Amino acid sequence: GDSVTQMEGPVTLSEEAFLTINCTYTATGYPSLFWYVQYPGEGLQLLLKATKADDKGSNKGFEATYRKETTSFHLEKGSVQVSDSAVYFCALSQNDKIIFGKGTRLHILP
């Protein structure tokens, strides 16, 4: 069945470091792909999305490109801030189903 695999955390970086959180998926057909972010004590918020191959989603300095050839949707940011500390979820949706990865906790040190 469809699945999402993302790198295990926690990921700890210093402020202004480059961030990559890996996400790969397994799906038949052409799913839409999402990154959500969860701050402490809150629900998930959509960070960015891509609906077809080679689309790039971007928001708040974060980017992810829908790579069908590698079935990946890696999240990147060039210079992280302490305020980026949160849990990040990769997700796919298709055929009235949505599947979330297990989440990656990110700690940014000042």
Add this chain to the structure above:
Amino acid sequence: DAGVIQSPRHEVTEMGQEVTLRCKLISGHNSLFWYRQTMMRGLELLIYFNNNVPIDDSGMPEDRFSAKMPNASFSTLKIQPSEPRDSAVYFCASSGDSLSNQPQHFGDGTRLSIL
């Protein structure tokens, strides 16, 4: 616009008691999702509705759990009787017309503790 509103934010109760969690959708949204989040199991989809009709309840753990949408803007998730292993954060989320390309908007969750 108001987001998804969940109540209560926190609930502490003794095992065996009935628990009712409430969710108000964003106006105009017609899909509603209930999730459970724990450290051990992560985020689990329990059930989702489209146009007030339950579409997939395969994630509902057992008969002690039930969910309803009495109208287009409101839903409840009920646990009866509750057990300590039901302790978790429960989220509801809503989205626009179709699941596939529409993002979900989450409430801030209900933190449930069953003693």
